[in-house]
Amino acid sequence: MLWPQVIDEVAPIPVLAAGGIGNGRQMAAALAMGAAGVWTGSLWLAVEEAAASPAQIDSYMKATSRDTVRSRSWTGKPCRMLRNDWTEAWDRADSPDTLGMPLQMMAVREAMVRSNRYPEKSQAVAFNPVGQIVGTMNKVKRSADVLLGMVEECVEAIERGNSFLEVE
Template structure:
């Protein structure tokens, strides 16, 4: 692989042109990131093991020998079984009534279909089967979104995967290192979806110092331009990990209403809320986050109870495009994306600007 201004240990170790990771739930985006020289990572946590196998086979067949990854969120203390009835039996009445009230207040159709969060119960059983699908796949890279269970890192390494751990605080990085992670993604407060309390600029150099060169660190959370990529290098990161930039790309399957919200959103239009999954998740502000944040309304439950409480409702809001409850995860960097571009154009702009800044 030829070296250039953005080459680092990470691009060399993985055989990619650029140490730029693109996290996404869209197969087409994963493929285009890889074809443009980056490393596409498929977010598979809401997919069944069979779907994960199918998606990874498709990606592999479309990108050939280029490296790509798969990300799973594997939180601790989930129930053993994928048993929806058991979880439903424990949902408090006040919460069920509030969800009924939201259906009525916003005229959300009751179509009796599950949403992404309620297709199955996040459980030890599902996690084991998802991991099994990952291990048997051609994906070279396995990323763990929340937590770094040593037994899962060990299993992935036995199967020859390069393991990445997403961390939001120095203590999480220590655990990930001890568990054997090959790369650490330091993901700061600005980030879309599940995110912690520490800002990217404070977090990245702390993690870089803590890791002390043992493994490379990637910067994540608000990395949205080539300038951010150059800044990440200056902070000691050897690559970047991005999720928000792909949401407004041509290849991303975003509905016209959602796309309009994203293209017009400023950094102020995102909020961290537990209202989607039970864990703090940065999303576009909407009546959804406001309802759950209103004094006197029930507070979100813990994962996976909240997933099952609101999963069908969220599914219907999305299927029927029910404004003003429509929303989705996005980071503060959304302010930088005001027009639709292809993934390749987006990558080319990142690389050109970052290279110029690094050289300067």
């Protein structure tokens, strides 16, 4: 975890820790390492207010942390997403190399438009970007409840840490 190095390097500029943060214990860990706060992304892909289709949300709900892969097959840059027939096909030894950004996206744009239009039929080849915390995204909740749950768990984790300092 390189957060402490980054935080020391840019001090006193405040740093938000990001990447793989999906619960309050991870948030507490980031704060303990000196982060001023946390920045989350994947967590919000499958909340009640998310713009994702029901089929895509279902894919996120079913996925484990082992079901993601870093692939250049949509954007041309490495991006973590759910592994499916599309990512496997681009990974095959006899498949062409991906193009750079933005050429790859231009090449596959039509596939993206069509899979977005028919999400319930296209999950096997759809672009489902998400981090490894997808394995802990198992229930569609309201954003407010996700946030509240995180803060409560963070407080509990900090209190547990404080309890190590108590002397009898």
